[in-house]
Amino acid sequence: MLTDRAIPQSVRQEHDPLADPDWQEPEAPVERLSWLRLGILVLVLAGLGAGSAATVLHLRDTAGPTAKSWAVPYVDVTLTPTFQFQDPKANPANDVALAFVVADPKDGCSPSWGGAYSPDEAAASLELDRRISQLRSAGGNIMLSVGGQTNTELAVACTDQARLTDAYRQLVRRYDVKTLDLDIEGTAVADQASLRRRALALAALQAERESAGQPLAVWLTLPVTPNGLTADGLGAVRTTLEGGVSLRGVNVMTMDFGSQQSSHPNMLELSTQALESTHRQLSALYLRLGVQLTPPQVWSRLGATPMIGQNDVDAERFTLDDARGLASFAVEKGLGRVSMWSLNRDARCRGTFTNVVVHSNTCSGVTQEALAFSSVFAGLPGSAVGMSGRESVTVPNQESIVDDPTTSPYPVWRITAQYVNGYKVVWHGVVYEAKWANKGVDPSAAGDASNPTPWSVIGPVGPTETAPRPSPTVTGVTVAWNPATLYARGERVLFEGLPYQARWSTKGDAPSTQYPISPDEPWQPLFTVPGEPVTN
Template sequence: MLTDRTTPLLVRPEPEDPLADPDWREPDVPVQRLSWLRLGFLILVVAGLGAGGAAAVVHYRETAGPTAKSWAVPYVDVTLTPTFEFQDPAVNPANDVALAFVVADPSDGCAPSWGGAYTPDEAAASLELDRRIEQLRAAGGDVMLSVGGLINTELAVACTDEVRLTDAYRQLVRRYQLDTLDLDIEGTAVADKASLQRRAAALKTLQAERKAAGGTLDVWLTLPVAPNGLTADGVNAVRTTLEGGVSLRGVNVMTMDYGNAGTEPDMLELAESALEATHKQLSDLYLQLGVQLTSPEVWARIGATPMIGQNDIDAERFTVDDARGLATFAVDKGLGRVSMWSLNRDAPCTGTFTNVVVHSNTCSGVSQEKLAFSKMFIDLPGGTVGDSGREAVTIPAQSGVTDDPAKSPYPVWRLSAQYVRGYKVVWHGVVYESKWANQGMDPSAASDSATPSPWSVIGPVTATDVAPSPSPTVTGVTAEWSPETVYARGQKVLFNGLPYEARWSSTGDAPSTEYPISPDDPWKPLFVVPGEPVTG
């Protein structure tokens, strides 16, 4: 996971683990903003890479389809010593960078600081941060700011005053003239519902202010991920942000530190698995919230951030070949963003640290040439920070969504109903199918590997759908049910035009019309309802 490295190196323990804007369109490939000086340098860099470097990515650009818009924006650990000169093209070949991390000031939880060590003014004076950002922009590059990280406390967690929290974020946006904010939510913060709601409210306000001023503010969420996707808390963090009114540009997953990947894990395979699973989760989530996106549209809202080289887990090493594979995957899928942790580490370890497991802030711990990882991603053909063509889908409020049984193709989900495998239901405008027998499990609830959902998403309810029409499985039943009659087991009756059979003796108990009909109901249905699996 990403960390703020303001303290001496610490080896971290294994982690525990409605409707779309009608004017939205898939973003076009924007033009990179490069000065002639910076462009000239990059041409020299590319020329020296050889067949195994960025030239391979250039080939991807020529052969990839229309979704190939992946944007390379590596992280820089701002407060780490020695200072990484991200503004210098000789040190940093990347056009854009994500500066990490802004956290809560230890003395005032509602005040932003760099790594808990520098106020913005102190960072300007001691680190020349403002000047270096200005220099990068003058050379055609740009920055996004990353707020959070695993170490220290994120502003929304520390600051419980929503007005002051909003002002803290506003200070950052204005001081650094930001078009993009990256919210890195890790550790216990992922499950902190109150802070998630505060953060969403603050970001919504800032986006509204920027829109009123004629601009945009893109927001990314950076979250931990496992090979089987986001955790339930991670999915809920995305849901809370969207339902809070934030126009979310995308979700960046940290493809690193899996913890239980085996003795010799294939880090590229695990990263691709995590990204595919995240794609499914976000597709389902947007659908549950009333937005049906195409597969490429979802991919454009996903980012990947590996920890280059030696990960915090000894067995996990992300190599230069893995980076080449991820670049290929990114272009093939149209991944919205590729980052890495971090530019500070994009160098071989030397001296006594060579060829051993090294957990270092300033070298990768694997065999590589200096800047080999950066050069592998540099020619990804995506846009730049804050590109206005990369519009995000705005999720409308969901509080008033109610399923109309007359317009639902399958029974509406009920908390008390007992569902068998294969049963289809409608819930909040989405059709789900039961993967196994269950009761009381909300189809729209988040899930993870520890508590998997018994429901799979099938698709949205359409405007032409109507109520399900049951089909009788017997004929010849003519007696209407009467509340005064004493019925014996096996007797058949009609109720609301449908046949039923008595399971046991009863009187006054009307046959149920709530589907599926419980096995504890005295009347067994002699008909099938659309969505009910055929048995026997």
């Protein structure tokens, strides 16, 4: 999903029927569970929509898929430039998977975004909480993805079971998520101790949420080969189930197959082969654990995540035709989920030549229109339990809201002000950010292809927010501005407690307090205001 994710070109299969995609169900009775393991599985299966007291649970076969495929593309939250997933002009998807929460490098039991931001820091620096609120207010929602290829997942870093459980609990409560995605990669897939810790923590959290009437769905995201999950990957699923987790599904990363058979491998064929193989493996695994699922029920517990465009393996490119084929496959089979890595990459690379391999986190490396892959998958018919299921994200009409400068976290938009790229304003109760320099363009006005809006919608103003507090960039200014004094260029004064410097000789012109302060004003502010872009 991230760069450098390539799966080894050859994966050794153990002599275990669960690791063999060609293994067929035996005619003899399956191995029975111990009473302890059986008790755990009964609890697990309560979340699978099946009910029986028998050791082997038989579910009635039904025609057709049991789920509508849910489109939930990934967003790399900490990647620069920030992807405005909450803005319908930038994101056609209804729901998104925000990635990645990992262990804080200084405290392995504390969650962080990409090892760089605590949740509070992400709210302040990335406007993450506000952007989530905006997406939800417009009918969308989020899934939270924990782990990834880079950095260290919480269960690997944190060996204190109570603190690990609390770390997951903090995330679920803070972001009010209904679905957690555990992205397990690299050595973590075979780390048995961390797999058991993670399962116990998630099972405890699911029990808490179920008691509160707020059930929590859990997905495992794992590497895959055309022959299915690796032995370690299949073991991770089994350990998770045996640990008491009600597993919503297994999402396989249909990417970076390490293709050697062709200079132009068929990525759709490899992806569907991987899904078919994983389907057989999961059918066998559930049967071994005492659960007989119908083929459609297994498909509804499977997800696929391709890396759009150029993969980490040079020969592998997942094209728009591949995306359309996967979307059709998902609908035909009733695949529970289709994601993609990532929304940040869903654009053509600039300044590159055709057929030149481009590995980038911010573009796909193939010829495409912006958001073309997202648009293909956004047409899938499903949604997660508890999600709105709306077909597109819209911005609520808030024209009746009158902005109060004393409760607005950024300056209120003014029609006469000149705004630079990155400047944030408040307008009709919503925070907007300038995509490029502009003046006199209403942030709430809709744009179109011929006349795009220069503003991105960030999210709603919260009920407890206050006016921005300017931060002086100099010290030692003590002389108050006097309307009767003639000031020479470069002289400094205080006005309403803030320092200014004369741009030219001036008398009687009070320093401006309307932000942003125009360069035509005689007094240059010697302070910064929240909302101004950070410049180096």
